[in-house]
Amino acid sequence: MTETTYDYVIVGGGTAGSVIAARLSEDPATTVCVVEGGPDDRDHPNVIRLRDWMSVLGGDLDLKYTTTEQPRGNSHIVHSRARVLGGCSSHNTLIGFRPFAEDLDTWVALGAQGWDNATVQSYADRIRCDIVPVARQDRNAMVADWVAAASVATGVPVVEDFNALTSHGGGFSGGAGFLSIAYDPYTGHRSSASTAYLHPVMGVRENLTVMLETWADRIVFDGDRATGVSAATASGGRVTLHAREEVVLAAGAIDSPRLLLLSGVGEAGQLRSVGIDPRHDLPGVGENLLDHPESIIMWETVRPVPPETVMDSDAALFVRRDASDPRPDLMFHLYQLAFDDHTRRLGYDTPPEGHAVCMTPNVPRARSRGRLFLTSADPAVAPALDFRYFTDPGGYDERTIVDGLRIAREVAATEPFRSWIRREVAPGPDVRTDEELSEYGRRVAHTVYHPAGTCRMGAVDDPAAVVDPRLRVRGLRGLRVADASVFPALPTPNPMVTVLALGERAADLIRADRDRP
Known part of the structure; x- marks a missing residue:
């Protein structure tokens, strides 16, 4: 020792x-x-x-x-x-x-x-x-079109630098734009x-x-x-x-x-x-x-996703549904790849290599609360993580995901992003009702690792x-x-x-x- x-x-x-x-x-x-x-x-x-x-x-x-x-x-x-x-x-x-x-x-x-x-x-x-902010050389045409469509579909402004809005007491209720990333644009x-x-x-x-x-x-x-x-x-x-x-x-x-x-x-x-x-x-x-928590909606693109990117998730959309709070209550990341771990498990297919794009509606201020606890005194045994996803009594978290899936479809139906889309892969156009969207959205729900x-x-x-x-x-x-x-x-x-x-x-x-x- x-x-x-x-x-x-x-x-x-x-x-x-x-x-x-x-x-x-x-x-x-x-x-x-x-x-x-x-x-x-x-x-x-x-x-x-x-x-x-x-x-x-x-x-x-x-x-x-x-x-x-x-x-x-x-x-x-x-x-x-x-x-x-x-x-x-x-x-x-x-x-x-x-x-x-x-x-x-x-x-x-x-x-x-x-x-x-x-x-x-x-x-x-x-x-x-x-x-x-993501450097110009890392901004591909599809993501730029998505930002423009997201702004039109949801009525939020295009934001050049989100952090310029939140520093020193500022903020924003909604916006679409390329993200700010901690990276060296010259070396990646x-x-x-x-x-x-x-x-x-x-x-x-x-x-x-x-x-x-x-x-x-x-x-x-x-x-x-x-x-x-x-x-x-x-x-x-x-x-x-x-x-x-x-x-x-x-x-x-x-x-x-x-x-x-x-x-x-x-x-x-x-x-x-x-x-x-x-x-x-x-x-x-x-x-x-x-x-x-976040869910996912995935499309196949009509042509390959352009290669310019920082890390395949370079832009975001923020939407506010609750007028009583100045903060956005729904956020989306855009993934320029097949984020399909959980959709495949449910039997959905995956677009051809290089032809997938996803939006991931997530709940910025989820109301469900979980707990972590030990199952053994052995330090080698991992703790139990019970996040209790979607268990808030009022169903707020579930509602947010359903709204997010619907808004994502509106963005996909809006030009210029619409011209990139061949078909919706998951959950697919037949999943329409709130109950169906909730069931799908919760079963493929993932984490933003936070x-x-x-x-x-x-x-x-x-x-x-x-x-x-x-x-x-x-x-x-x-x-x-x-x-x-x-x-x-x-x-x-x-x-x-x-x-x-x-x-x-x-x-x-x-x-x-x-x-x-």
């Missing part, structure tokens, strides 16, 4: 963890250790090349978490989580949206004081990832959390240690204080990493609560039921599991909150959580920028608390 001591031990070298490690190690007198379960992303060219993002899904770098039986949704979803430096910013599509002001108003209303729009946007300004390489924050300092800062292929499976405590973590190495050995100041969990919305539960922090009865002695009864751990909320942030006196607004685990010392698991509610659009901003602010909170007398 190897033992080493640092000032800070950060579990997870992903989107937030990379930011926190880079910022804390700016002080040469502060020692920082990052514990990352996967390898160096620089050793995997397909990870660095954004266009190859789908090659990571389902491979050796994917943790491939599954879901429990979903009575009203799809029970066959694989929730990909990246086992590689950079975390999900090393295998997602790097779509970058600033959060809406109203999303952060919701956070504050749920007890996350200090996470207001002005504060979070100021941290978003610090982000080192190079987030830019990722501008991920690892490439932007860690690559420039790894091997340069003597006070920064990055332990790769090392899996933390237990938090070490002295009384109510976290003093380090115990971890398994790729060689089969074990290490104990001691933290003089704090342990920071940044392993994501699945593995941060999983590590807390394995360490005896969670609802006491649940822990006892799997043979874990409770150390700290904290019922909120694993609860409030959030996601952006799990969140499982270590929810809330007021210091909120018994259901896991962390306080300074990200400290309630009732314990020397332990914080800083990743999407602390979100009280999901941001309306893709949350990567919000996670990066959270990492930036977490580093400031950690430094400020260390400097307090």
Whole structure:
């Protein structure tokens, strides 16, 4: 057993963890250790090349978490989580949206004081990832025609830069346009959390240690204080990493609560039921599991999809149906490929290679809530994920998907996009009624890979909150959580920028608390 001591031990070298490690190690007198379960992303060219993002899904770098039986949704979803430096910013599509002001108003209303729009946007300004609108050379004619048709069909404006509308208190209720992506338009390489924050300092800062292929499976405590973590190495050995100041969990919305539960922090009865002695009864751990569920509609094109693209999903459409809320409540990504994992399972055919295009209506602020829990005390056993898709009492999530499928058909019937379409492949023109669209839409529903909320942030006196607004685990010392698991509610659009901003602010909170007398 190897033992080493640092000032800070950060579990997870992903989107937030990379930011926190880079910022804390700016002080040469502060020692920082990052514990990352996967390898160096620089050793995997397909990870660095954004266009190859789908090659990571389902491979050796994917943790491939599954879901429990979903009575009203799809029970066959694989929730990909990246086992590689950079975390999900090393295998997602790097779509970058600033959060809406109203999303952060919701956070504050749920007890996350200090996470207001002005504060979070100021941290978003610090982000080192190079987030830019899709470059002209990467914009193909079909996607441009889709943007134009989407604008006409839904009555929303064409947007040149979505982030210009949401920065510093702005927002939008609808729009169609090319996305902003964290990438280098000249090389097509990722501008991920690892490439932007860690690559420039790894091997340069003597006070920064990055332990790769090392899996933390237990938090070490002295009384109510976290003093380090115990971890398994790729060689089969074990290490104990001691933290003089704090342990920071940044392993994501699945593995941060999983590590807390394995360490005896969670609802006491649940822990006892799997043979874990409770150390700290904290019922909120694993609860409030959030996601952006999406469905799919697919067409065959009359001619090949043009090759120019960043990563085959370069544009989006936002629509607002509820006039009482200024935010859009329905979002669509456009996929320039056959996104057919679940349509094939239901017997639908797939268009010929290079002749598929899909719209994926998703629910930006889904009302269904799930939970994560352990089924075993063995760290090698994955946790159970019960997202409870489409179980909200009022049927809002289901209605949103049905409306989305109908709107997608309107876009496909509108020129100039209409001229690209040969036929609707799934669900097919015979699926027309609300009941039929709901049944199809829920059975092929997928995820946008945005799990969140499982270590929810809330007021210091909120018994259901896991962390306080300074990200400290309630009732314990020397332990914080800083990743999407602390979100009280999901941001309306893709949350990567919000996670990066959270990492930036977490580093400031950690430094400020260390400097307090």
